[in-house]
Amino acid sequence: MIVDDEKEFLEELREILEASGYDLIAVNDAGKAVEVARQIKPIVVLLDLKMPKKSGFQLANELRYFSGLERVPIIAMSAFYKQEYHSLMQLCGIRRCLAKPFQPLDVIAEIEGALADCAGGGD
Numbered sequence: 001m002i003v004d005d006e007k008e009f010l011e012e013l014r015e016i017l018e019a020s021g022y023d024l025i026a027v028n029d030a031g032k033a034v035e036v037a038r039q040i041k042p043i044v045v046l047l048d049l050k051m052p053k054k055s056g057f058q059l060a061n062e063l064r065y066f067s068g069l070e071r072v073p074i075i076a077m078s079a080f081y082k083q084e085y086h087s088l089m090q091l092c093g094i095r096r097c098l099a100k101p102f103q104p105l106d107v108i109a110e111i112e113g114a115l116a117d118c119a120g121g122g123d
Helices: 007-019 030-040 056-063 085-092 104-119
Strands: 045-048 074-078 094-099
Touching: 007 104, 030 045, 030 056, 045 056, 056 074, 056 085, 056 094, 074 085, 074 104, 085 094, 094 104
Parallel strands: 045 074, 074 094
Antiparallel strands: none
16 A cells, blocks of 8 residues: 555556556545555555655554554655654654655565565564
8 A cells, every 4th residue: 555645656656566566555645544554454555754634654653553454564755754753653663764766676675675574573
């Protein structure tokens, strides 16, 4: 599942991931993302940190409290990453972060790494 308020970015990322064999749901409204996640039970979530209505930090924190979603790996995406965000990301359950803009192979590597961490118990 991808959550980002930029529709053009969502479409580009969708194309990259679908071409790599991933099935995905793209959500451009962070306010609706929790309900979508509860319905589809994603195996990984990529989310933008800066969105209107609800930040990626808030969304990640909410996802941790729903049955079946508490251990889903969350990968943040941000063009505005600051080192100070690291502690807050950890508190919200975000274990990885991609700095925008990123290369297609970078996002694939982050997804594969997050899934491997989850499978190996390295949450």
